[in-house]
Amino acid sequence: MFRAEGTWVHAESEQFLRDRTKSRVRKIYWKQPGWYFLTEYSQPCPRGCCRDDVMEYVHIDDRREEIVEQMKELSGQLKDIYQRKKE
Numbered sequence: 649m650f651r652a653e654g655t656w657v658h659a660e661s662e663q664f665l666r667d668r669t670k671s672r673v674r675k676i677y678w679k680q681p682g683w684y685f686l687t688e689y690s691q692p693c694p695r696g697c698c699r700d701d702v703m704e705y706v707h708i709d710d711r712r713e714e715i716v717e718q719m720k721e722l723s724g725q726l727k728d729i730y731q732r733k734k735e
Contacts, residue, residue, distance in 0.1 A: 653687070654685050654686050654687040654688070655685075655686045656683055656684070656685060656686070656708075657683070657684050657685075657686050657705065658682070658683055658684075659681060659682070659683075659684055659705075660681045661681070662676060662678040665678070665684065665705050669703045669705075670703070671688070671700070671701040671702060671703045672700055672701065673691070673700045673701065673702040673703070674702070674703050674704075674705075675702060675703070675704040675705070676704075676705045677704075677705065677706050677707060677710065678705075678707070679707040679709065679710075680707070682707060682708060682709075683707070683708040684705040684706060684707055684708065685705070685706050685707075685708065685711050686703060686704070686705055687703075687704045687706075688701065688702065688703050688704075689701075689702050689704070690702065
């Protein structure tokens, strides 16, 4: 599901995103120049003894699909609620 908290970043190159990343773990899903959604979170380290900060960049096209899917799902739920109220 799409995570709403984050920041939009415009990048002309993958190197720009790498230079901007301050955490030890970075996940950059490079497609092409354009808008990327930055999400920051923590996850267990590979050994499981501590937590790593993660910066994840995903291209707008990948997020757009998730957002549209979620909107369709919510639209269907609202339609069901509205129809139940009419009855």
